[in-house]
Amino acid sequence: xxxxxxxxxxxxxxxxxxxxxSQLIEGPEQAxxxxxxxxxxxxxxxxxxxxxxxxxxxxxxxxxxxxAAEAAAAAIFPIRVxxxxxxxxxxEEKTQVEKEYFVAITWDGRAKRPVCVFSDMGGIDIEEVALxxxxxxxxxxxxxxxxxMPHVAKQAVAATGVTGSDLNKLAPIVFxxxxxxxxxxxxxxxINPLAKLAxxxxxxxxxxxxxxxxxxxxxxxxxxxxxxxxxxxxQARPPTAFELAGVxxxxxxxxxxxxxxxxxxxNLGLVIGAGGGSLTxxxxxxxxGGQPANYCEIGGNPSMSKxxxxxxxxxxxxxxxxxxxxxxxxxxxxxxIVARGVIKGCLEAGKDPAETIAIFxxxxxxxxxxxxxxxxxxxxxCDRSVSMxxxxxxxxxxxxx
Amino acid sequence: xxxxxxxxxxxxxxxxxxxxxKKLEEICPVSIFAAEPSGVRIVEENLDECVLCDLCLPAAPxxxxxxxxxxx
Numbered sequence: 001x002x003x004x005x006x007x008x009x010x011x012x013x014x015x016x017x018x019x020x021x022s023q024l025i026e027g028p029e030q031a032x033x034x035x036x037x038x039x040x041x042x043x044x045x046x047x048x049x050x051x052x053x054x055x056x057x058x059x060x061x062x063x064x065x066x067x068a069a070e071a072a073a074a075a076i077f078p079i080r081v082x083x084x085x086x087x088x089x090x091x092e093e094k095t096q097v098e099k100e101y102f103v104a105i106t107w108d109g110r111a112k113r114p115v116c117v118f119s120d121m122g123g124i125d126i127e128e129v130a131l132x133x134x135x136x137x138x139x140x141x142x143x144x145x146x147x148x149m150p151h152v153a154k155q156a157v158a159a160t161g162v163t164g165s166d167l168n169k170l171a172p173i174v175f176x177x178x179x180x181x182x183x184x185x186x187x188x189x190x191i192n193p194l195a196k197l198a199x200x201x202x203x204x205x206x207x208x209x210x211x212x213x214x215x216x217x218x219x220x221x222x223x224x225x226x227x228x229x230x231x232x233x234x235q236a237r238p239p240t241a242f243e244l245a246g247v248x249x250x251x252x253x254x255x256x257x258x259x260x261x262x263x264x265x266x267n268l269g270l271v272i273g274a275g276g277g278s279l280t281x282x283x284x285x286x287x288x289g290g291q292p293a294n295y296c297e298i299g300g301n302p303s304m305s306k307x308x309x310x311x312x313x314x315x316x317x318x319x320x321x322x323x324x325x326x327x328x329x330x331x332x333x334x335x336x337i338v339a340r341g342v343i344k345g346c347l348e349a350g351k352d353p354a355e356t357i358a359i360f361x362x363x364x365x366x367x368x369x370x371x372x373x374x375x376x377x378x379x380x381x382c383d384r385s386v387s388m389x390x391x392x393x394x395x396x397x398x399x400x401x
Numbered sequence: 402x403x404x405x406x407x408x409x410x411x412x413x414x415x416x417x418x419x420x421x422x423k424k425l426e427e428i429c430p431v432s433i434f435a436a437e438p439s440g441v442r443i444v445e446e447n448l449d450e451c452v453l454c455d456l457c458l459p460a461a462p463x464x465x466x467x468x469x470x471x472x473x
């Protein structure tokens with residue numbers, strides 16, 4: 001889940017990272033007060049949205065006096081950036097920047113370790129820098145097991161050629177960002193730009209934080225301190241009506257999980273899950289050229305009615321021709337209960353399960369009982385001898401017929 | 402009316418026993434039985450939730466409760 005810039009900066013401030021003076025305003029009329037409170041010098045006003053592209057959209061503006069600040073705020077509030085409404089505006093003192101740096105900590109899925117990406121060419125698209133000036137980008141992996149040491153951060157900075165006092169001032173900032181990343185189960189902790197000012201100080205000009213959604217429960221206090229409510233999903237875009245219906249299906253019954261529904265434009269509905277199985281299966285469908293209508297996660301032994309309601313929801317989506325019901329090998333989810341749910345969902349949606357369920361591939365607990373049910377209704381099913389990848393291929397092939 | 406997959410039948414000789422009805426209501430994890438003054442009532446909308454745990458079988462005299470898998 002994403003944090004707004006002002007929330008990311010509040011977290012940075014707690015950890016002593018250097019920040020400029022700022023004030024958050026909820027309406028244009030507060031801009032004058034904020035301008036005065038920040039010392040009456042030039043300010044920058046930044047729309048608080050969960051999206052990039054603010055500058056291009058005109059949602060970042062500069063002002064040299066109070067009247068200009070109010071006018072800028074009035075202009076920014078109505079602007080939607082990538083369909084995101086402005087929540088508030090962060091008014092910050094404008095600084096004299098001498099040089100900009102980039103630092104981000106994220107997960108390297110292949111290395112299965114966090115990686116620190118540092119560049120002495122900040123403020124611009126890091127992918128572009130990595131392509132055009134690879135010598136200005138360092139990638140430094142670190143451990144989640146061995147205690148993190150400051151020299152790792154120093155190596156990351158030094159690898160781009162930064163030396164002397166700049167190195168000594170930057171390394172502690174990067175080290176602190178690494179610690180924040182680990183302490184709060186983040187998937188991204190980014191500062192861009194990290195600015196060197198004309199007077200030699202370094203400050204965070206913009207920050208980006210993504211918290212692992214599954215870790216919300218472990219960081220309730222932080223979220224409460226930042227004023228982030230339980231109902232704020234903080235996804236990249238607002239949830240669709242279909243996705244909200246998925247939330248209702250999941251929350252209507254405490255038994256198991258049948259949720260995390262994400263809407264896509266395809267014609268193959270997916271009832272998928274099991275310990276990472278959802279992502280694997282979604283990718284497998286795509287790899288075979290299939291077009292998923294949705295992503296979802298089922299597991300933890302959902303009740304028959306929960307599986308049924310999820311199935312009905314997916315089948316109600318315009319354009320969905322068939323569904324694929326696939327999971328990894330399950331131990332804590334009953335195959336027969338899910339089989340009952342998806343078949344009953346088809347029946348209640350007025351569809352023939354044999355025609356509608358392209359493939360049922362859930363091996364595991366109570367599979368013999370499940371397979372009896374599937375046979376009775378003529379549903380094509382397979383056991384664990386068919387891989388998830390091949391099962392996805394069979395489902396996609398049926399849609400092509 | 403039975404469920405789509407499962408039917409549960411209570412023999413008429415025990416169906417009006419309020420004690421057995423109470424036991425059945427307490428023991429079923431998916432609320433298939435409801436204890437009423439007139440005896441046990443089968444909650445039809447929950448029949449397909451049956452997890453085949455068989456906990457209801459010893460709550461009544463032997464053979465008086467039957468769980469029927471309609472897919473067999």
